[in-house]
Amino acid sequence: MQGWRSLFGAGGQGVSLQTIGDAVRNLPNEILRQIDASGDGHTHLRGRVSGPSTYHFSLHFEPRNAGGGLYQSGVLVATATSRADGGHPVPITCRWKRRLGAHYIEIPGISGSMYHTSADDIGADVVCFADPANDPGQGQAVGVLGPFMLDPINKMSLENMIGQENTRFPVRHYRDEDDPHPRDLQIHVKQDYVKVVHPGADRGTSEVVAPYSADYPKVVIHPLDTCKFRLELSEEQDKIYHFVALSRTSRDSIALLVRCFHARKYVATSFILSHLFQNPATPGAPLTQVQHDGFDIHALGERLGKELDRTVGQLEVVEKVVKNATNEKGELQAQLRETISSYTEAIEQLHQQLAVARDGPAASLQLQLHQARASQNSLQLDMREVRHNIEQEQQRAPKTSEPSAECAAQAEALRGEISQLKTSISALAGDRAMTSQRDLTRQEELRRLRADVDMLNSEKEGLERCSVQADKDKQDLIENFLYVKGCLDKLQMASLQMPAASPEHEREVARLKENYSQVVDERNRLAIRVETMDRDREKQKQQRESALERVMNANARLLEERDRLEKEKARVSELYQSTMGAMGAVAGAGGVGNAAGG
Secondary structure, X not given: OHHHHHHOOOOHHHOOHHHHHHHHHOHHHHHHHHHHHOOOOOOOOEOEEEOOOOOEEEEEEXXXXXXXXXXXXXXXXXXEEEEOOEEEEOOEEEEEEEXXXXXXXEOOOOOOOEEEOOHHHEOOEEEEEEEEOOOXXXXXXXXXXXXXXXXXXXXXXXHHHHHHOEEEEEEEEEOOOOOOOOEEEEEEEEOOEEEEEOOOOOOOOOEEEEEOOOOOOEEEEOOOOOOEEEEEOOOOHHHEEEEEEOOHHHHHHHHHHHHHHHHHXXXXXXXXXXXXXXXXXXXXXXXXXXXXOOOOHHHHHHHHHHHHHHHHHHHHHHHHHHHHHHHHHHHHHHHHHHHHHHHHHHHHHHHHHHHHHHHOXXXXXXXXXXXXXXXXXXXXXXXXXXXXXHHXXXXXXXXXXXXXXXXXXHHHHHHHHHHHHHHHHHHHHHHHHHHHHHHHHHHHHHHHHHHHHHHHHHHHHHHHHHHHHHHHHHHHHHHHHHHHHHHHHHHHHHHHHOOOXXXXXXXXXXXXHHHHHHHHHHHHHHHHXXXXXXXXXXXXXXXXXXXXXXXXXXXXXXXXXXXXXXXXXXXXXXXHHHHHHHHHHHHHHHHHXXXXXX
């Protein structure tokens, strides 16, 4: 029995072989008892603390499942402070043990203030012995929390795997701690043996089979890592594997399934059914025995009825979740419709503004630019004629005579007017380029807004499809449940009418068990689907909020562009008026020059 003793840790040397044998024989029944008790109320999440310590010590449990409770999938955390109402933290060194009845079993390899519970802790209390790291004279504190139970999800999976009697678990094998190239293997757990197989390889050359013996196979769970464990198939070193499971749940399922089949192999089923495990909370209490060893179909029907009632309760919870999800989906759809309508109105207003900008002020600005170009050409011709006249007048005038002051002033005024006209013409050309760039920017913004609206419509259609699929899955689950319940009613009526069990009844019970397993699988699938829908809904909500923020920013930019365009329009109008005034002044100056030349 040395292999079974190793299941309780290295600190279990003081435990007698008889005690370990009794605990091993009753291990499957204890697991089933904890499974049945998992639907009852939860224990307090803070442990009982004792010991002559001068500091405040606390031991609390942080669950990792949705329902809370003392399950094997959480974390125990030990903390110490100088005062009960706070104060500075006190560094501590912890020793962790399991308590089964009156026996303490050391948990090796862990001395920190955190402990991840596992399948080894089911049915036992976890005890933490805390000592101050810097001042041992402050005393020792002891915290106790438990007993721990099997998680409801692991419970259903374990029941299904025990019924199948052939389960495969994908794992990753490390030859040592620094192995850079781990292998992907599979563990086949069956009723008669455990097998390690390399997937895809030829059978018989890369598989190791270990039938159940007194000491092997055994699973040793790592006390620190939540996915690591050691599978020992025999005493040979090449048959000791260091594995990493896909998840914490998968590792606990492997350990529980191997131990259940091992106990079933060496302990008779009638012995397990005829004895109940002693409650660890009341050590020393006598064991109770079942009055009748025969098969009782009424008791089986009653147990199946309780399971169905529990399934009905879980189905009601699922229906509430689906109802809440449907209500939230309706609210989100209403918000989506309102958002789409507001976006549509904003886009229509932007279209109208762009139409007005294209047909109204923009068209007038283009006409003004065209007229300014024509004026520029005419002014250039006039300037050439004026220069030609000036050159002729200079040639006609005597070389010794100096130009009059009046002619010099007129020439300087003409040069100033010509420079002003050149500046105005260049400004008008720059305004035209800026207007074209703004038009292109607005067109790109409108295309992006249309793409956002199309994306929101596609998300809405996806939500509607998910809702229809969820309703269909819910209807299928309800139909399956009603069918199983009708079959159970038929079985109960038949059991009342017939005094003794018959092969037909046994076949009916087997069929009911199979239907119940299918209903449980369907319920699990629906729960996973609901969680997936919740995650997708949150993700889509974030995407819609970001899209709404982008559209609001784009709308603000468009409004700023419209205000800037209005200001540019006013400035171009002023430039146009000044250009027209300058053109009139130049025309007057040209007439005076011609008159003087004549």
